[in-house]
Amino acid sequence: GAVVSQHPSRVICKSGTSVKIECRSLDFQATTMFWYRQFPKQSLMLMATSNEGSKATYEQGVEKDKFLINHASLTLSTLTVTSAHPEDSSFYICSAGSQTPNIYGYTFGSGTRLTVV
């Protein structure tokens, strides 16, 4: 079945530094990658949508300069949290979209727990 590999699973960084999170589709081509954020005991909120080779589309209220998304290939999308602050601490999770969504679509990565100290 479809597998999305997300790394790292946990990261602790100092305030002011940047952190990169990778999501790879292992056995299919992810034409689209959706990035979500989840605060403790809450549901998932869409941050942005990225399509391979084009700029990401950000949801209202999400700072595009803080959360840099790159989707350079059909198998790799990255989210970089720049100049991280403690309020950026959260669970980040990606989900791949594909041109055959009934087979490969909507598979999630395992998530990244970011803690900014």
Place this chain on the structure above:
Amino acid sequence: AQSVTQPDIHITVSEGASLELRCNYSYGATPYLFWYVQSPGQGLQLLLKYFSGDTLVQGIKGFEAEFKRSQSSFNLRKPSVHWSDAAEYFCAVASSGNTPLVFGKGTRLSVIA
């Protein structure tokens, strides 16, 4: 805009009892429908999905869900709950195959002996 309502924030059932988690959606057409489960500190695991066809969908771990267009519902059921089913359950919808999911707020399931 699409929306998903999971009316029950927290449900407690006894091990071996049946389970039904409710999900209602708001969307003009028939959306794609999903149920995911999330254990604490973990990612999301897809239980089942509905795109079209038979309205009763079988999933993993003994779960099933039924799409009822007239009620705009996609309730999740399991005939006999196991202690390992304790987790957070999310219902989600998408309008088409390459659009993002809209999630409900989730239902936390507790299982007691």
